[in-house]
Amino acid sequence: MYVSDDISEKRDELEGMKDLELSEGRWVEVCRLSRITPGTGAAALIDGEQIAVVRARNSENVFALSNFDPFSKAFVIARGIVGDREGTPKIASPIFKQSFDLRTGECLDDPSVRLPVYPTRITDGRIEVLVPSRGHGS
Amino acid sequence: MTERKELLVVGNGMVGHHFLNEAAARGLTSEYRIRAFGEEPRPAYDRVNLSKLFDGKTESDIALGSREHYEKLGVELELDETVVSMDVKAQTVTTQRGRTFAYDALVLATGSRPFVPDVPGKELPGCFVYRTIDDLDQIRAHAASCKTGIVIGGGLLGLEAAGALVSLGLKAHVVEFMPRLMPLQVDDVGGAVLKTRIESMGVELHLGKKTVEVMKSGERVCGLRFADGEELEADIVVFSAGIRARDELARHSGLAVGDRGGIAVDMQCRASAPNVFAIGECAALAGKTYGLVAPGYRMAEVAVRTLAGESADCGSFDLSTKLKLLGVDVGSFGDAFGAAPGSKTISLYDGVARTYKKLVLSEDQKHLLGGILVGDASSYSELLTYVQNQLDVGEHPEALIAPAGGGSGKPALGIDRLPDTAIICSCNNVDKGAIACAIREQKLTKLAMVKSCTKAGTTCGSCATLVGDILKSELKRAGVAVTNHICEHFPHSRQELYHLVRVRKIQSFDQLIAEHGKGEGCEICKPAVASILASTWNDYILKAEHEGLQDTNDRFLANIQKDGTYSVVPRVAAGEITPDQLIALGTIAKRHGLYTKITGGQRIDMFGARLEQLPAVWRELIDAGFESGHAYGKALRTVKSCVGSTWCRYGVQDSVGLALRIENRYKGLRSPHKLKGAVSGCARECAEAQGKDFGVIATEKGYNLYLCGNGGMKPQHALLFASDIDEETVIRYLDRFLMFYVRTADRLQRTAAWLNNLEGGLDYVKSVVIDDSLGICAELEAEMDHVVDTYQCEWKTTVESPERLTRFQPFVNSNEPDPNVVFVRERGQIRPALWEEKQGLVEAGQVHLPVLQPALSA
Numbered sequence: 001m002y003v004s005d006d007i008s009e010k011r012d013e014l015e016g017m018k019d020l021e022l023s024e025g026r027w028v029e030v031c032r033l034s035r036i037t038p039g040t041g042a043a044a045l046i047d048g049e050q051i052a053v054v055r056a057r058n059s060e061n062v063f064a065l066s067n068f069d070p071f072s073k074a075f076v077i078a079r080g081i082v083g084d085r086e087g088t089p090k091i092a093s094p095i096f097k098q099s100f101d102l103r104t105g106e107c108l109d110d111p112s113v114r115l116p117v118y119p120t121r122i123t124d125g126r127i128e129v130l131v132p133s134r135g136h137g138s
Numbered sequence: 139m140t141e142r143k144e145l146l147v148v149g150n151g152m153v154g155h156h157f158l159n160e161a162a163a164r165g166l167t168s169e170y171r172i173r174a175f176g177e178e179p180r181p182a183y184d185r186v187n188l189s190k191l192f193d194g195k196t197e198s199d200i201a202l203g204s205r206e207h208y209e210k211l212g213v214e215l216e217l218d219e220t221v222v223s224m225d226v227k228a229q230t231v232t233t234q235r236g237r238t239f240a241y242d243a244l245v246l247a248t249g250s251r252p253f254v255p256d257v258p259g260k261e262l263p264g265c266f267v268y269r270t271i272d273d274l275d276q277i278r279a280h281a282a283s284c285k286t287g288i289v290i291g292g293g294l295l296g297l298e299a300a301g302a303l304v305s306l307g308l309k310a311h312v313v314e315f316m317p318r319l320m321p322l323q324v325d326d327v328g329g330a331v332l333k334t335r336i337e338s339m340g341v342e343l344h345l346g347k348k349t350v351e352v353m354k355s356g357e358r359v360c361g362l363r364f365a366d367g368e369e370l371e372a373d374i375v376v377f378s379a380g381i382r383a384r385d386e387l388a389r390h391s392g393l394a395v396g397d398r399g400g401i402a403v404d405m406q407c408r409a410s411a412p413n414v415f416a417i418g419e420c421a422a423l424a425g426k427t428y429g430l431v432a433p434g435y436r437m438a439e440v441a442v443r444t445l446a447g448e449s450a451d452c453g454s455f456d457l458s459t460k461l462k463l464l465g466v467d468v469g470s471f472g473d474a475f476g477a478a479p480g481s482k483t484i485s486l487y488d489g490v491a492r493t494y495k496k497l498v499l500s501e502d503q504k505h506l507l508g509g510i511l512v513g514d515a516s517s518y519s520e521l522l523t524y525v526q527n528q529l530d531v532g533e534h535p536e537a538l539i540a541p542a543g544g545g546s547g548k549p550a551l552g553i554d555r556l557p558d559t560a561i562i563c564s565c566n567n568v569d570k571g572a573i574a575c576a577i578r579e580q581k582l583t584k585l586a587m588v589k590s591c592t593k594a595g596t597t598c599g600s601c602a603t604l605v606g607d608i609l610k611s612e613l614k615r616a617g618v619a620v621t622n623h624i625c626e627h628f629p630h631s632r633q634e635l636y637h638l639v640r641v642r643k644i645q646s647f648d649q650l651i652a653e654h655g656k657g658e659g660c661e662i663c664k665p666a667v668a669s670i671l672a673s674t675w676n677d678y679i680l681k682a683e684h685e686g687l688q689d690t691n692d693r694f695l696a697n698i699q700k701d702g703t704y705s706v707v708p709r710v711a712a713g714e715i716t717p718d719q720l721i722a723l724g725t726i727a728k729r730h731g732l733y734t735k736i737t738g739g740q741r742i743d744m745f746g747a748r749l750e751q752l753p754a755v756w757r758e759l760i761d762a763g764f765e766s767g768h769a770y771g772k773a774l775r776t777v778k779s780c781v782g783s784t785w786c787r788y789g790v791q792d793s794v795g796l797a798l799r800i801e802n803r804y805k806g807l808r809s810p811h812k813l814k815g816a817v818s819g820c821a822r823e824c825a826e827a828q829g830k831d832f833g834v835i836a837t838e839k840g841y842n843l844y845l846c847g848n849g850g851m852k853p854q855h856a857l858l859f860a861s862d863i864d865e866e867t868v869i870r871y872l873d874r875f876l877m878f879y880v881r882t883a884d885r886l887q888r889t890a891a892w893l894n895n896l897e898g899g900l901d902y903v904k905s906v907v908i909d910d911s912l913g914i915c916a917e918l919e920a921e922m923d924h925v926v927d928t929y930q931c932e933w934k935t936t937v938e939s940p941e942r943l944t945r946f947q948p949f950v951n952s953n954e955p956d957p958n959v960v961f962v963r964e965r966g967q968i969r970p971a972l973w974e975e976k977q978g979l980v981e982a983g984q985v986h987l988p989v990l991q992p993a994l995s996a
């Protein structure tokens with residue numbers, strides 16, 4: 001199993017150097033941007049990992065976070081409603097409606113819970129997600 | 139079925155009534171056949187508010203019980219039937235009509251009778267007491283020919299009776315034997331302030347006067363003579379010299395009574411004979427009787443719980459009172475006379491404002507023990523709360539009664555400071571937690587709703603301000619304090635948004651939020667707007683521009699379940715289904731490995747479909763002739779029906795036919811919340827139409843239409859809206875009613891809650907729908923026609939659109955099914971595996987769980 005803490009601590013750093021290949025991770029192409037309706041999410045399966053890829057309503061911003069809803073223990077985050085709470089972009093789980101910050105994965109209704117998030121970029125109209133490479137950890 | 143035991147309740151006054159309510163609420167009606175006897179000719183009424191009959195209220199305003207009410211409770215009521223004797227050995231009672239009833243349990247709730255001192259002339263025409271509606275009727279009739287009235291007794295009830303005489307246009311005198319007014323509630327200074335206030339209202343007070351004779355002229359009252367030889371003229375006399383427990387039945391049958399009257403009872407309200415209870419004013423608890431309603435209600439609850447086999451105890455009673463006597467506020471609470479050893483008193487007498495306030499403090503001056511308020515009792519409930527919850531009064535307790543604007547830093551008793559266990563309504567024993575919880579859970583927004591749900595504030599009314607404060611505080615916490623805004627993204631209520639969409643012809647969420655809102659939207663406003671757009675324009679709800687607005691259920695046209703799979707409910711209009719359709723459902727469910735269950739709405743729910751299975755399941759369902767059942771949407775669900783006159787030997791109309799027509803007409807209608815209907819073929823009501831948003835019950839002459847009922851968490855019966863109307867009228871009224879509801883309700887507000895909040899209630903709906911008082915009926919019908927004409931089966935549209943079907947792929951980059959969806963078999967079908975049962979998959983690396991991180995505190 002990977003240890004995703006590494007990647008999270010590097011998040012801020014990563015934002016600034018999205019197009020750099022990092023030795024701990026690799027960019028994986030998911031689908032065309034147009035495949036995801038603005039303001040909705042879709043699930044992607046990358047290396048057995050379920051990731052919710054979420055597209056903002058009004059921009060080309062794309063977010064990626066775990067598709068696992070820790071409250072219902074089902075993989076459903078991508079099927080939630082996208083929106084904002086006081087400017088924070090978020091998605092609400094379709095099961096019990098807890099909201100998660102799309103940028104940090106933090107649960108806005110229970111700050112003790114936080115989902116892993118993954119950097120994204122758009123290359124030639126395609127969405128790519130930076131996933132940590134396996135290997136260290138388990 | 140085993141025979142139920144017999145429970146008899148003697149007396150149908152306030153406490154007897156409360157007992158019946160509580161008994162039914164606690165299910166005693168299944169163990170006992172409950173029968174109540176009332177001496178008065180009418181069911182229980184609110185005696186506390188008796189005097190309101192002189193300020194324009196009617197009998198029905200103060201009614202507590204009614205025949206229908208008791209019928210609903212499952213209780214039998216015999217009115218105008220006095221119980222005249224009881225035999226505690228044989229366990230029977232006998233009534234004045236000579237009927238004898240055996241009991242397994244007997245509850246005496248006979249109340250009190252007014253005490254009339256034994257003075258010569260007390261029986262003369264023109265002498266009255268003040269206790270029942272009949273007394274008031276007689277007083278009113280007699281007073282028509284009178285100019286002056288005297289009330290004997292300057293207590294709480296006497297002053298109320300004096301007020302009644304004033305409102306009948308008489309000059310009123312109050313004669314009190316003691317040297318001050320309300321001797322039980324108010325001290326000397328308070329009594330003096332009260333006296334000046336009352337005199338300034340034209341009521342003449344005669345204190346320290348002992349009446350020795352009621353004088354007559356002819357056969358009528360003409361005045362009183364006092365012990366000091368003075369006389370006072372009057373043509374009507376009302377005795378209000380106290381009350382005496384009605385314990386005569388008990389005395390005659392050998393039950394123990396208190397030293398000062400009242401049926402002696404223990405802390406569980408048990409009298410001295412087996413299986414006999416006494417509650418309310420007729421009971422003497424530890425030798426003491428109580429002339430207030432709150433202790434009586436408590437006794438009723440304790441008796442019910444004791445009968446139900448629970449342990450309960452009366453404890454001690456709070457005898458605090460707040461009244462408006464002739465327009466003067468008087469409050470007396472807790473240890474009003476400073477009886478506690480070492481207690482200290484602070485009082486404030488304002489000769490200009492003519493107010494008097496007294497606080498009794500504990501020896502250490504930390505706690506308030508009681509007090510008296512005259513002239514201004516606005517702080518009564520606040521102070522009482524300090525007493526009941528032993529709150530610290532702070533450094534300057536005097537500030538609690540300082541005049542407003544005194545600048546002395548009053549320790550504001552924010553309602554938020556009170557613990558949840560603080561009793562807010564002592565009459566009905568409701569604490570703060572219960573009120574707050576009802577406000578939160580039932581989304582109450584008006585004081586009237588809080589009162590009707592919790593009963594707090596419905597008896598003496600003195601706690602209403604506190605209840606209002608709790609409401610305000612809860613609403614504020616919920617972020618709806620002063621606004622009815624749907625959420626942070628729109629400064630509008632749902633109703634306003636509906637109006638904007640329609641009037642400005644807005645077609646999409648993007649347009650609405652750009653023009654009338656801000657931000658990105660959220661899970662509150664997006665589905666609400668989607669529903670408004672759908673009710674208004676009836677577009678295909680999965681058009682790309684609407685897709686992101688929908689809850690997952692509406693987005694994937696199925697009901698999500700706890701494991702992320704979906705259930706599928708095809709429409710079975712009116713519950714009518716052919717054998718071939720049943721077989722088709724079975725075959726499809728079997729082929730896709732789904733769990734099947736019959737729903738409460740007369741249809742078949744198929745569970746356990748993964749996202750990617752939905753289109754295939756639906757393609758087969760559509761081929762077999764099924765349509766979407768909209769079980770996933772806030773939309774019309776089912777119109778349930780009984781089999782009706784076609785088969786049923788009692789049926790008078792074809793209920794299935796009408797239900798089919800109604801369901802097919804409104805199917806697909808999006809609404810603020812789900813809508814359910816039903817049609818019964820006769821008054822036996824097998825389809826339970828009175829528990830639905832709209833229900834139709836066949837009659838010999840046509841149909842009765844009922845509106846705004848619902849089951850669920852807080853069931854409410856639908857109300858009769860129109861009787862004996864024909865089928866076309868049913869449809870017309872339904873068109874108008876449904877569209878009116880769709881237009882005006884709040885988000886997630888079912889019709890029952892909508893009606894409860896609608897000013898004017900059912901009569902208003904009748905005026906709009908039947909009499910067209912707003913002139914919108916033609917519009918409402920046209921809007922409904924549009925919805926009906928543009929109906930499409932969303933699943934049919936979906937399976938015909940290859941583009942749409944991509945939405946049902948499990949992953950955008952893979953067609954592998956979600957490995958986390960796992961079933962186990964139980965009772966011959968599948969069920970979702972428990973989380974523990976899936977652990978093996980995680981260990982085997984088949985399911986990858988993310989490592990959840992604690993949020994960084996920085």
Ligand SMILES: Cc1cc2nc3c(=O)[nH]c(=O)nc-3n(C[C@H](O)[C@H](O)[C@H](O)COP(=O)(O)OP(=O)(O)OC[C@H]3O[C@@H](n4cnc5c(N)ncnc54)[C@H](O)[C@@H]3O)c2cc1C
Binds near residue numbers: 176248387429
């Ligand atoms: C004008 C007025 C104002 C009041 N204001 C207040 C107030 O502000 N606050 C407060 O707390 N309390 C107030 N009270 C007192 C309150 O009304 C009583 O405490 C309450 O009604 C007691 O209820 P109960 O059921 O014990 O007695 P009741 O309400 O008197 O009911 C007893 C019933 O039993 C019937 N009955 C008696 N014997 C028999 C029999 N043998 N067979 C069949 N039926 C029988 C009687 O006819 C009566 O209908 C007021 C009372 C009056 C009259």
Ligand code: HEM
Binds near residue numbers: 769775776814848850
């Ligand atoms: C998560 C919440 C809920 C889910 C998933 C759910 C689901 C369902 C489904 C699928 C049905 C069958 C309906 C049909 O045949 O179309 C049903 C029926 C019913 N539901 Fe719910 N429901 C929910 C909440 C509620 C609530 C809050 C209430 C009460 C207000 C309620 C009251 C009912 C009733 C009374 C029926 C039977 C309908 C009838 O007999 O006509 N449900 N529910």
Ligand code: SF4
Binds near residue numbers: 780790793823
């Ligand atoms: S409601 Fe009437 S018609 Fe319908 S099944 Fe029951 S008895 Fe028969």
Ligand code: SF4
């Ligand atoms: S009653 Fe509760 S458990 Fe049962 S279906 Fe409704 S919401 Fe689910």
Ligand code: FES
Binds near residue numbers: 562566595597599602
């Ligand atoms: S305290 Fe009397 S109604 Fe609440």
